Amino acid sequence: MKYVVRSRGDHESNVISQKIKNYLQEFQLIESKEAPDIVISVGGDGTLLEAFHQYNHRLDEMSFVGVHTGHLGFYADWQPDEVEKLVIHIAKTPFKVVEYPLLEVIIRHYGEKKSERYLALNECSVKSTEGSIVMDIEIRGELFETFRGDGLCISTPSGSTAYNKALGGAILHPSLASIQLAEMASINNRVYRTVGSPLVLPQHHTCLLRPIKEADFQVTIDHLTLLQQDVKSIQCRVAEEKVRFARFRPFPFWKRVKESFVTG
Numbered sequence: 001m002k003y004v005v006r007s008r009g010d011h012e013s014n015v016i017s018q019k020i021k022n023y024l025q026e027f028q029l030i031e032s033k034e035a036p037d038i039v040i041s042v043g044g045d046g047t048l049l050e051a052f053h054q055y056n057h058r059l060d061e062m063s064f065v066g067v068h069t070g071h072l073g074f075y076a077d078w079q080p081d082e083v084e085k086l087v088i089h090i091a092k093t094p095f096k097v098v099e100y101p102l103l104e105v106i107i108r109h110y111g112e113k114k115s116e117r118y119l120a121l122n123e124c125s126v127k128s129t130e131g132s133i134v135m136d137i138e139i140r141g142e143l144f145e146t147f148r149g150d151g152l153c154i155s156t157p158s159g160s161t162a163y164n165k166a167l168g169g170a171i172l173h174p175s176l177a178s179i180q181l182a183e184m185a186s187i188n189n190r191v192y193r194t195v196g197s198p199l200v201l202p203q204h205h206t207c208l209l210r211p212i213k214e215a216d217f218q219v220t221i222d223h224l225t226l227l228q229q230d231v232k233s234i235q236c237r238v239a240e241e242k243v244r245f246a247r248f249r250p251f252p253f254w255k256r257v258k259e260s261f262v263t264g
């Protein structure tokens, strides 16, 4: 079993990361930054998002687990005082793996520039660099509506508790292979009209965003912000790939939702 420990970089996360590495070395486990079987992220959900993007080229060969040094995270659900227990689990037991769906985003451009493909663990958001965005939204090849407003957010089920939730989107169980499209402040008048509710699309239902007029867009993929020019379309659907999380104990999703948003 090869491992890598990724710290957020603050003092507490670095201390915990070193502690985990020392324990794992005692168990004769091998550290490998290039080809780990397990990635242990120490920090918060943002640290795990960064780790996901660092290793998203070998998702079917590895699993992630997160330790939180701040508040309880959705991806970072182990506490610092539990790391000894966590290391024993990693070293001694064949662990269970749960797989969560991801979002595939393909951005196509006018002109010479080729298309770009991204995978998101949480979401892709599309905003204008200036004013509102105006986009045709196609679902399964059919025009659904023309959107004008601040922006659009397309999230994964596990990302539904992040930005999507702040936009009034529904919380989806991560076992549902789906994506959710949520509006950011749509303009509704005699010219522009949108459905006004978040939409949940199943696997293989592609959502295509087509800008009506040439503009620059600010596209974010999780924590990464990209300036996109000459955009012809942004295609979103459930990805073929999945992300794997190592599970050493039950921590039901709805319990995590409750502890994060209701009782927490």
Ligand code: NAD
Binding pocket: 044, 045, 046, 047, 049, 073, 074, 075, 122, 123, 158, 159, 160, 161, 162, 163, 164, 166, 222, 223
């Ligand atoms: P960050 O690490 O500070 O994360 C921002 C907050 O989002 C943290 O509290 C984190 O715990 C939480 N978060 C991340 N993923 C989550 C998930 N799947 N479920 C519930 N909470 C989650 O900042 P960052 O590294 O830039 O994180 C990027 C994420 O921030 C984006 O993926 C987006 O979901 C989120 N975000 C949220 C808002 C909002 O709620 N208004 C706005 C922009 C971005």
